[in-house]
Amino acid sequence: MELAGDDLFRMRLIGWLSRGLPVSATPYEDIARNLGCNEVDVLNAIQELREQNIIKRDGIIVRHGKVGYHANAMCVWDIPDASVADIGRKMAAFEFVTLCYRRPRKLPKWPYNLFCMVHGKSRDKTLGFVEELVQALELEDTPRDILFSTRGFKQLGANYGISPTGTGVA
């Protein structure tokens, strides 16, 4: 993919935002210098990415495992295709559900089509949240699995953009 002009600028800016801004008094000016533009161009471009809903949120990105949310569980469900969107939307509305996505099944090994992340401070607390989902959405007979994380090997930003050195993906 060859990018030029505005697209290249935007992808390099996205690269910065996904890796993290410099922690300095003037982060936007620092990035502008790196990208060869003015600070106002960076500010406007970020505003535009927000308005286009390309940026979902921006600010201080917290590692939840470090602030006491140790029991991060991925809950997966095998929901009939006809009702998965309805159940997914309802599930996403629960406060303790931090992400909720439909994904493909991979039969025979992986029968689940709905994923949600549940963050709790303990295993019991998280299991309690899942039980709350089961009862509220009447999922008693729905095949499900709960995958607790036991170790984190990495939690960094995505790499949708182009890296600050301009090399793209290694």
Added chain:
Amino acid sequence: MQVLDTIDKHLLNDFQQEFPLQSRPYQHLGQRLGISEEEVISRVGRLQDEGYISRVGAVFTPGKVGASVLAAMEVAPQEIENVASIINEFDGVNHNYEREHAFNLWFVVTAPDEASLAAILASMREKTGLDIMELPLLEPFHLDLGFELQWN
């Protein structure tokens, strides 16, 4: 490691979305927190060093920019650290976790476009000698706004 004080907790909780778009964003945070800009910057640096803050940056809407996939692997328990470190050598890998399941290694791979993503996954299969189950996002039901941290 130091215990988090009230200001740290506000710093972690209160600025998870719409970071101030102004020349001196930390000045604004300082005003909100009742501390100086310099102190905000030094606290953010410390919280980052200690691992509480992953970065000051953005979370992107899946599917709106670049390409990404949730990937899972079945790895022999004694091999998992080795395989995880091979995977982590690739740029754009995040949320790499060991989980309690036959599929015990889970991570997200991101790339600027679908072709780069496919190339990374192919290279991962080659370097690990293992299969990778790909679970792309089909439909999001949740708007990620960060979440209210409960400190007790």
